[in-house]
Amino acid sequence: MKWQSPSNIAIVKYWGKKDVQIPINPSISFSLKHSYTTTEIVLKPKESKSAISFDFSFEGSQNTAFEEKILKYFGQVKDQFGIFDHHHLSISSSNTFPHSTGIASSASAMSALALCILSAEYPKGRISENEFNKKASYFARLASGSACRSIYPGFSVWGNLDGIENSSSHEASQLKNIHPEFNQLQDAILIVKSSRKKVSSSMGHSLMENHPFRDARIEQAQIHARQLTKALTNGDFETFSQICESEALSLHALMMTSNPSYILMEPESLVLIEKIKEFRKQSGLKLCFTLDAGPNIHLIYPLAVKEKIITFIKAELLSHCESGNWIDDEMGDGPKQLNV
Numbered sequence: 141m142k143w144q145s146p147s148n149i150a151i152v153k154y155w156g157k158k159d160v161q162i163p164i165n166p167s168i169s170f171s172l173k174h175s176y177t178t179t180e181i182v183l184k185p186k187e188s189k190s191a192i193s194f195d196f197s198f199e200g201s202q203n204t205a206f207e208e209k210i211l212k213y214f215g216q217v218k219d220q221f222g223i224f225d226h227h228h229l230s231i232s233s234s235n236t237f238p239h240s241t242g243i244a245s246s247a248s249a250m251s252a253l254a255l256c257i258l259s260a261e262y263p264k265g266r267i268s269e270n271e272f273n274k275k276a277s278y279f280a281r282l283a284s285g286s287a288c289r290s291i292y293p294g295f296s297v298w299g300n301l302d303g304i305e306n307s308s309s310h311e312a313s314q315l316k317n318i319h320p321e322f323n324q325l326q327d328a329i330l331i332v333k334s335s336r337k338k339v340s341s342s343m344g345h346s347l348m349e350n351h352p353f354r355d356a357r358i359e360q361a362q363i364h365a366r367q368l369t370k371a372l373t374n375g376d377f378e379t380f381s382q383i384c385e386s387e388a389l390s391l392h393a394l395m396m397t398s399n400p401s402y403i404l405m406e407p408e409s410l411v412l413i414e415k416i417k418e419f420r421k422q423s424g425l426k427l428c429f430t431l432d433a434g435p436n437i438h439l440i441y442p443l444a445v446k447e448k449i450i451t452f453i454k455a456e457l458l459s460h461c462e463s464g465n466w467i468d469d470e471m472g473d474g475p476k477q478l479n480v
């Protein structure tokens with residue numbers, strides 16, 4: 141089994157969870173095209189039914205941190221997959237984006253892993269594509285929350301949302317009725333700092349448990365998710381931008397006001413944000429920013445203005461990136477099975 145599965149960028153952010161990876165609020169993201177993980181699992185028969193057995197290599201070398209995550213995950217799901225009883229799993233994985241860019245890789249890595257074990261259990265044709273995707277998203281969620289949104293092309297929603305058919309906290313689904321304005325959204329990922337995140341997302345999610353703004357945040361995310369789905373249907377880029385930036389800054393504000401508190405932006409993140417706002421004001425072009433739980437800036441814009449935005453990035457922004465580093469990404473078509 142071999143799958144390539146993309147990372148995704150959230151416009152409405154998942155921040156805070158309960159029970160087993162159930163989000164406290166709905167989130168909406170789009171899958172990327174060029175930032176993805178490729179994972180292959182080779183099944184080797186073992187003599188007798190015994191404990192979970194696997195080996196794992198990331199870009200050709202052993203990686204203990206990943207191995208521990210995978211073992212924990214397999215322990216959680218093994219009863220639902222026959223393959224673990226009689227096989228040793230030889231897993232190899234690699235990313236298209238350099239490991240040192242500070243880009244969260246858990247969404248692509250964990251969705252690729254879930255797709256591999258699922259396709260071993262359900263070879264093509266055994267269940268419908270819809271069912272397969274739903275299960276893949278469910279099992280990806282158990283590995284890493286945001287990974288459940290990477291299963292689909294374009295926009296996905298995860299979490300219960302009034303008026304959105306099939307929306308669920310157990311798995312994501314693809315958002316339909318998207319206006320052509322948002323068809324080929326671009327995401328220029330401006331690398332401010334490539335070192336590892338200051339705080340893991342599990343730690344971040346747990347800080348929401350006793351957060352003084354928890355209830356207000358849940359309400360804000362619900363309102364944003366509803367408004368965003370409307371804006372996506374209507375082709376309303378202005379509302380999209382407002383929500384996108386408010387979500388990014390709210391996520392960082394929640395981190396700043398948690399106990400302990402974290403400041404995840406760097407001075408250059410703020411410089412980039414100001415430059416993007418200023419350029420939008422004087423050019424009148426459609427562009428906006430978002431951030432994950434780190435200092436890098438995602439500059440989001442429609443394909444139609446790509447040439448002008450690239451000129452702006454090169455002239456004004458790259459000097460504020462670490463070693464002029466950035467990734468020219470865009471909305472993608474979701475995961476791809478490579479050995480069919």
Ligand code: PMV
Nearest residue numbers: 150153154284285286341433
């Ligand atoms: O899936 P996790 O546990 O790595 O959490 C991801 C959280 C954010 O990236 C900050 C937001 C999101 O919705 O992707």
